[in-house]
Amino acid sequence: MSxxxxxxxxxxxxxEDGTTKAHATLDTGTTxxxxxxxxxxxxxxxxxxxxGDELAAGRAxxxxxxxxxxxxxxxxxxxGARSGPGTGPVLGWSL
Structure with a gap:
């Protein structure tokens, strides 16, 4: 399935005044x-x-x-899949 x-x-x-703030927004279409x-x-x-831009953006x-x-x-x-340390891959996904 693709x-x-x-x-x-x-x-x-x-x-502003030596502080840089960043907001990163992700729109998935549903969230x-x-x-x-x-x-x-x-x-x-x-x-x-x-x-400041690089640090703030990276952190966001x-x-x-x-x-x-x-x-x-x-x-x-x-x-119902396993997760957490020592449980191995989760249904083919590793977190």
Missing amino acids: HTLEWKTRLHLFE TLTGHGAAHRNPADPDVPEI LRDLGQQLLDIAQRDVEGV
């Missing part, structure tokens, strides 16, 4: 998830906005990824 899906992501970055991340520049550090995407993994684990458990 299928093709398109999930859309958006990443919004906001910077929308939002990940959040932030980066705080030490006042003694040089002002390089790209670094990591948050979004963790949410997806958590949902997948609940779904796997919901179909």
